[in-house]
Every structure is written in structure tokens, then in C-alpha cells.
Amino acid sequence: MTTLFLTDAEATRSLGVKLGKFLPAGSVVLLEGDLGAGKTTLIQGIGEGLGIEDAIVSPTFTLINEYPEGRIPLYHLDLYRLEPSQVEALNLESYWDGVECTLGIVAIEWAERLPYKPPSYLHLCLKYDAKSGRKAELVSVGRFDCGAMGQALSEIL
Ligand SMILES: Nc1ncnc2c1ncn2[C@@H]1O[C@H](COP(=O)(O)OP(=O)(O)OP(=O)(O)O)[C@@H](O)[C@H]1O
Ligand SMILES: [Mg+2]
Numbered sequence: 001m002t003t004l005f006l007t008d009a010e011a012t013r014s015l016g017v018k019l020g021k022f023l024p025a026g027s028v029v030l031l032e033g034d035l036g037a038g039k040t041t042l043i044q045g046i047g048e049g050l051g052i053e054d055a056i057v058s059p060t061f062t063l064i065n066e067y068p069e070g071r072i073p074l075y076h077l078d079l080y081r082l083e084p085s086q087v088e089a090l091n092l093e094s095y096w097d098g099v100e101c102t103l104g105i106v107a108i109e110w111a112e113r114l115p116y117k118p119p120s121y122l123h124l125c126l127k128y129d130a131k132s133g134r135k136a137e138l139v140s141v142g143r144f145d146c147g148a149m150g151q152a153l154s155e156i157l
Pocket of ligand 2: 039040041058078109
């Protein structure tokens with residue numbers, strides 16, 4: 001596990017920018033963390049790193065926000081208000097397998113509510129830290145630490 005201290009919102013955003021610049025297509029980032037911990041801020045950074053100019057806001061009425069115009073597409077989900085059955089109906093594996101959609105980065109807020117997980121992903125947990133304000137704990141799961149993904153992470157961490 002890698003711990004990064006995020007002293008202000010800009011630090012959270014710039015971690016996202018690096019992920020957006022380096023993560024290869026097919027990456028899944030599962031974000032966990034309390035209300036207001038910085039999940040959306042980090043995903044806004046991912047959008048910036050991908051070169052997306054549209055404003056990135058948490059999906060509410062739409063369940064998935066898709067931003068196709070960057071280096072690779074960004075798919076942004078927020079599971080906060082969803083029931084497990086609604087999450088299941090989203091068929092998320094088609095996003096991480098690239099079935100009927102272009103492979104990109106899938107970034108999911110409140111990922112602890114996922115009834116199933118992809119075979120490999122970056123687990124990013126945002127926490128409040130007494131000393132530095134906030135911190136991010138990153139763990140790569142599955143083949144995420146091999147090949148292109150591993151290289152991306154070594155550029156970032
Ligand atoms: N490292 C940080 N230090 C201080 N403030 C931060 C940090 N990162 C983000 N923030 C600020 O915290 C607030 C909440 O951030 P954000 O909306 O990204 O959280 P969230 O985890 O998406 O919240 P929610 O659980 O409601 O989806 C924003 O005002 C943001 O600028
Ligand atoms: Mg949010």
C-alpha cells in the first residue's frame with residue numbers, strides 16, 4: 001500500500017491529473033472515502049489529465065457520466081444513492097471489458113457499494129488525517145501492477 005498526504009484540494013486534484021495522464025485504457029479506479037473526502041475532486045483531476053475540457057460533476061440523474069473527448073474516454077460513476085440491484089443492472093463489466101464501448105478509465109465513487117469488482121483495479125481510499133488534513137491510500141489489485149498499469153503507477157507514485 002502507498003500512502004500519499006494531500007494537504008489541500010489542489011494536492012488531491014494533482015494526484016488525479018497524474019492518473020489521467022498515465023493510466024492506460026481499461027483502468028478501473030475504485031474510490032472509497034467518507035462524505036466530502038475528495039473523491040469528485042480527484043476525478044476532476046483525472047479529467048484534466050486526460051485533456052477533458054467539459055466540467056466534471058458527479059452523476060446524479062444520469063447514472064454514468066461519459067466524457068469521450070480526452071486522450072481516452074472517462075466513465076464516472078457515483079454509487080452513493082444506488083441500491084445494489086440498480087448497480088447490478090448497470091452491467092459495469094461492459095465498461096471495463098470494453099464491450100460495446102471504447103476502453104477508457106472507469107472511476108467509481110462509493111465503490112464499497114459495488115456488488116462485484118473487476119479482476120484488476122486501483123483501489124484508492126481517501127481519508128481524513130489529523131496531521132496533514134487528508135491522505136490517499138493506494139493499492140493495486142490483480143494484474144493492475146503489471147505491464148502498462150504498473151508502469152503508469154511507477155510514474156505516479
Ligand atoms: N486534500 C484536501 N484537503 C482539503 N480539502 C479538500 C481536499 N481534497 C478535496 N477537498 C475539498 O473537499 C470538498 C469535498 O470534496 P469532494 O466533493 O471532491 O468530495 P467527495 O468525496 O466527492 O464527496 P461526496 O462524498 O459528497 O461525493 C471540496 O470543497 C474539495 O475542494
Ligand atoms: Mg463526490
